[in-house]
Amino acid sequence: AQSVTQPDIHITVSEGASLELRCNYSYGATPYLFWYVQSPGQGLQLLLKYFSGDTLVQGIKGFEAEFKRSQSSFNLRKPSVHWSDAAEYFCAVGPTLYSGGGADGLTFGKGTHLIIQP
Amino acid sequence: GAGVSQTPSNKVTEKGKYVELRCDPISGHTALYWYRQSLGQGPEFLIYFQGTGAADDSGLPNDRFFAVRPEGSVSTLKIQRTERGDSAVYLCASSLDGRKGDTQYFGPGTRLTVL
Numbered sequence: 001a002q003s004v005t006q007p008d009i010h011i012t013v014s015e016g017a018s019l020e021l022r023c024n025y026s027y028g029a030t031p032y033l034f035w036y037v038q039s040p041g042q043g044l045q046l047l048l049k050y051f052s053g054d055t056l057v058q059g060i061k062g063f064e065a066e067f068k069r070s071q072s073s074f075n076l077r078k079p080s081v082h083w084s085d086a087a088e089y090f091c092a093v094g095p096t097l098y099s100g101g102g103a104d105g106l107t108f109g110k111g112t113h114l115i116i117q118p
Numbered sequence: 119g120a121g122v123s124q125t126p127s128n129k130v131t132e133k134g135k136y137v138e139l140r141c142d143p144i145s146g147h148t149a150l151y152w153y154r155q156s157l158g159q160g161p162e163f164l165i166y167f168q169g170t171g172a173a174d175d176s177g178l179p180n181d182r183f184f185a186v187r188p189e190g191s192v193s194t195l196k197i198q199r200t201e202r203g204d205s206a207v208y209l210c211a212s213s214l215d216g217r218k219g220d221t222q223y224f225g226p227g228t229r230l231t232v233l
Contacts, residue, residue: 004160032219043122044161044209044224051219090160096218104174105151105163106222 002027004091006109013081014117021076021112023091031093033074034106035065038088047089050074051096061085086116120144122225124210130231131200139195139228141210147223149216150193152185153209155227161209167193168216200232 005024013019025031033050048059055067065076074091092106123142131137143150148169153161163177167187175185182200187193197204207229211222 036224041226043226044211046221046223049219049221092160094219104166104216104218105153105177106161107163108160110158110160 002031002093002107004093004107004109006089006091006112008112009110010113010115012115012117015083016080019076019078019081019085019114021089021091021114023074023076023109025072025074025091025093027072027093029096030069032096033065033067034092034094035059035063035074035076036090036092036108037061038090038111040087044090047076081114081116083116083118086114088113122210122212122223124208124225124228126228127226128229128231130233132233133200133202135200135232137197137200137230139197139208139230141193141195141212141225143191143193143210143212144223145191147212147214148190149213149220149222150187151211151213151222152193152195153211155207155209157206164195166216173216197230200230202232205230205232 003026035047036044038044047063048057050057050067088111090108090111092108094106125140150167152164155161166174169190182198185195207227209227211224213220213222
């Protein structure tokens with residue numbers, strides 16, 4: 001069965017510092033990969049997604065993520081965080097046309113809570 | 119344009135009662151998903167509709183949970199004989215046509231509390 005691991009429950013970063021949030025997945029084949037952000041009282045918003053091709057994906061709000069097949073990882077990065085980036089971040093995987101089986105919905109990790117220090 | 123909306127935003131009920139949660143997807147989106155998010159967890163897939171039919175209900179935890187989408191737009195998630203363990207935020211998402219990898223747009227959720 002597919003699974004997503006976000007090893008860091010909480011991360012604290014100073015405003016202006018760089019950020020990396022870790023995500024590892026377990027899947028039968030290379031899935032589609034997503035990062036979502038959830039702010040208090042708001043719905044999940046897609047930051048970026050990876051399907052194929054270039055392993056470095058650019059997203060909204062200055063975020064990027066790198067897919068590493070050999071490590072089954074899809075880590076999210078931002079060179080300089082802003083106080084408004086404080087939120088919950090979720091990595092997710094979804095089935096591809098070729099992955100076969102599995103649910104049609106996304107499988108999410110447990111999330112990483114990002115705290116920004118002034 | 120309008121995003122995915124869910125009503126009510128909060129629902130408090132007593133153990134054993136029946137509840138209905140409503141989702142209005144983005145206009146024109148044929149695919150609709152329900153997820154459940156328990157405290158401290160990521161969303162967990164429940165069911166996926168393509169048009170009016172449930173294409174994948176493999177995530178429904180048991181037969182107390184049921185969902186419908188009779189006209190291919192609005193969907194209702196129905197929970198019978200609620201239990202305290204059903205307390206969670208129920209999220210709805212829609213996508214344009216449900217193709218693998220299609221972006222899912224999420225609503226704000228309904229927070230269900232079972233006393």
